[in-house]
Amino acid sequence: MSISRPFELIRDLNDSKHPWKITVRIIDIWYVQLPPKPGHMEMILMDYKGDKIQVSVKRDEFNQWREHLIENTTYVMHNFNVFHNDLQFKTCSHAYRMQFIAGTTIKDKDFPDIPQFEYVFKKFSEILAGNFQTDLLVDIIEVVDKMILVRHKLL
Incomplete structure (x- = not known):
């Protein structure tokens, strides 16, 4: 008989306990190099919520x-x-971030319940009112205000 720990949600992660066990999708992964320091890898993980x-x-x-570690793949x-x-x-x-250590383990496993994308939109009125987190990097989605069809006559 195997007794395994249940999976925790990302929203519950904090520095009050160890070890954690999560199921996630890597939604972004990149390498950071800021000389003279050695480089490192950064990722964003997302759970099914x-x-x-x-x-x-x-x-x-x-x-x-x-x-x-492969982008868009799910893991335990x-x-x-x-x-x-x-x-x-x-x-x-x-409020927290994770860091892999020597004892970190990962196993790729299919979790179709974890979405590939999760968009969080901010209303323009909130941005104009200054209601946003100033140290948070965000994606910008452009808006088309109007399109004009222009025809030229060839002489």
Whole structure:
């Protein structure tokens, strides 16, 4: 008989306990190099509720994980650290962020309930009123205001 821990939600992650076990989709992954410091990998993970968290993979663990971490793939992850998200610029509004450690384990597994995309829109009125998180990086979706058809006569 196998007794396994239940999966936790991203919204519940905090620095009060260890270990955590989550099911997630990697929705974005990129490499950061800020000389003279060594580079590292960053990711955004999302669970089936659409909640997101930022993850850092230090250079020491980068080589171990780079072949196994694939954007838009779903995984079970456990044994990672959770810290307050004190980064100057954040990619997620979650109060915490994750960091892979030497004991982190991941297993790719199909979780069709985890959406590929989850959009969070901000009303223009809120932006104009200054009602937004100034240290949060966001995507901008452009709006077409009007289209004009122009015809030219050839002489």
